[in-house]
Amino acid sequence: MTILSNGHLWKYSEFIENKNFLFDKNKILNSLSKKDIDDAYLSISSWKGYSPTPLIELNKLSKELRLNKIFYKDESKRFDLKSFKALGGAYAVEKVSKGNKDIVVATATAGNHGRSVAWGARRLGLKCKIFISEFVSDARGQAMAELGADVVKVKGNYEKSLIECIKQSTDSNWQIVQDVAWKDYMIVPKYTMAGYTVMMKEIVDQINQNKISHIILQAGVGGMAGAMVAGIARYLDNVPITITVEPDSAACVLESIRTGKIEKIDIKRESLMGGMSCGEVSLVPWEILRNSVKYCLSLPDDDIAKTMKLLGNASFSEEKIIAGENSAPGVISLITSCENEKIKEKIGLNKNSNVMIIGCEGDTDQAMYQKLVNQ
Numbered sequence: 001m002t003i004l005s006n007g008h009l010w011k012y013s014e015f016i017e018n019k020n021f022l023f024d025k026n027k028i029l030n031s032l033s034k035k036d037i038d039d040a041y042l043s044i045s046s047w048k049g050y051s052p053t054p055l056i057e058l059n060k061l062s063k064e065l066r067l068n069k070i071f072y073k074d075e076s077k078r079f080d081l082k083s084f085k086a087l088g089g090a091y092a093v094e095k096v097s098k099g100n101k102d103i104v105v106a107t108a109t110a111g112n113h114g115r116s117v118a119w120g121a122r123r124l125g126l127k128c129k130i131f132i133s134e135f136v137s138d139a140r141g142q143a144m145a146e147l148g149a150d151v152v153k154v155k156g157n158y159e160k161s162l163i164e165c166i167k168q169s170t171d172s173n174w175q176i177v178q179d180v181a182w183k184d185y186m187i188v189p190k191y192t193m194a195g196y197t198v199m200m201k202e203i204v205d206q207i208n209q210n211k212i213s214h215i216i217l218q219a220g221v222g223g224m225a226g227a228m229v230a231g232i233a234r235y236l237d238n239v240p241i242t243i244t245v246e247p248d249s250a251a252c253v254l255e256s257i258r259t260g261k262i263e264k265i266d267i268k269r270e271s272l273m274g275g276m277s278c279g280e281v282s283l284v285p286w287e288i289l290r291n292s293v294k295y296c297l298s299l300p301d302d303d304i305a306k307t308m309k310l311l312g313n314a315s316f317s318e319e320k321i322i323a324g325e326n327s328a329p330g331v332i333s334l335i336t337s338c339e340n341e342k343i344k345e346k347i348g349l350n351k352n353s354n355v356m357i358i359g360c361e362g363d364t365d366q367a368m369y370q371k372l373v374n375q
C-alpha cells in the first residue's frame with residue numbers, strides 16, 4: 001500500500017510554534033506532582049483486570065515516511081472501556097471515596113468520562129449519578145446506565161448539565177467527580193490526569209532502549225495532553241518534541257498557545273472527533289501546556305474515516321488496529337507533517353526519529369465506527 005504517492009494530500013488547517021516554549025520539569029511537576037503520578041500507578045496497576053495496553057509499531061508507515069520508528073499506544077484495549085478515559089474518572093472516584101462505601105458520586109459528561117466514573121463507581125460498589133445534556137445520544141446514556149449509574153437527562157447543553165449536577169449534588173451531599181478544572185475545583189481533575197499518566201509509565205517500560213524523539217498528543221480540554229507531558233517530566237530522561245493536535249473547529253489549545261492566555265472558542269460546527277470538540281482548555285492542563293508544548297496543529301475532519309480504515313486493515317502495521325475517531329488525528333498529524341517539507345524540517349522529522357502516537361480509543365461508539373470505516 002503506498003500511502004503518500006497516490007496524489008492525495010493529507011490535510012492540516014493550522015500549524016504554529018509556541019513562542020513561550022520552555023520545558024521546565026520542576027515547574028511541570030509542581031502542577032501534577034511526582035507523588036500524584038506514582039500513587040496513581042500504584043493503585044491502578046493493582047486493579048483487577050489491569051494489564052498494560054499494547055504498544056504497536058506502525059512499521060509499514062515508518063518505512064513509507066522514512067522515519068526510524070512509529071509507536072502507537074493502543075488504548076482500545078484499556079480494561080473493558082476501550083479508551084484511556086478508563087484511567088481517569090475511575091481513579092478519581094477511588095481517590096474521592098477514600099474507601100467509604102456510603103458516598104454517592106456524580107458527574108456531568110458528554111459520554112466517555114461519565115462511563116469511566118460509572119465503571120469506577122461499580123468497581124467500588126458506590127451509587128452513581130450521571131448528568132447528560134439532551135444532545136448526548138441515547139446509546140451513550142444507555143452505556144452508562146448499563147454500568148449501574150442513574151442517568152439524568154437535562155434540557156440544554158453540557159454547561160446546563162454541569163449546573164444541574166452541581167445543584168443536585170450540593171443539595172444531596174453527593175461527591176462531584178469532574179475531569180475539567182475551574183477556580184476552586186482543581187484536586188479531582190488532577191486525579192483524573194494522574195490516572196492518565198499510567199500510559200506514560202507503561203510506554204517507558206515498553207520502548208526498551210529506544211528514545212522517543214516526538215510525541216503527538218490529542219487535546220480536548222487538554223487533560224490527556226497535560227498528563228502525558230507530566231509523565232514525560234516524571235519518567236523520561238530526554239524531552240521529546242511535543243505536538244498537540246485538535247479539530248480545527250475547536251482548537252482551544254492552539255489559540256491559547258498563540259496568544260499566551262486562555263482563549264475561549266465559540267464552536268460553530270461539531271467535529272467528528274467528538275471527545276476533542278471542546279471550547280476551552282482546562283486550568284490544570286493549561287498550567288502545564290502553556291510552556292511545555294512546542295508545536296500545535298489543527299485538522300479538518302476530512303481524513304479521519306480513511307485513517308481509521310487504514311489502521312483497521314493493517315496498512316500501517318503488521319496487525320489490524322481498531323481506532324476510533326479520536327485516535328486517527330495522531331496518525332494524520334504525522335503524515336501531513338511529513339508531506340509538508342517546511343514542517344517536516346522545522347520539527348526535525350527524519351530517518352532517526354522515533355515518534356509516539358496515542359491511540360486514545362477503540363470503537364467506543366460501534367455504530368459510528370462501522371459507519372466511518374465502511375464509507
Ligand SMILES: Cc1ncc(COP(=O)(O)O)c(C=O)c1O
Nearest residue numbers: 218220221222223224275326360
Ligand atoms: C475519547 C476521547 N475523549 C476526550 C479526549 C480529549 O481529552 P482531554 O479532554 O483530556 O483533552 C480524547 C483525546 O484527546 C479522546 O480520545
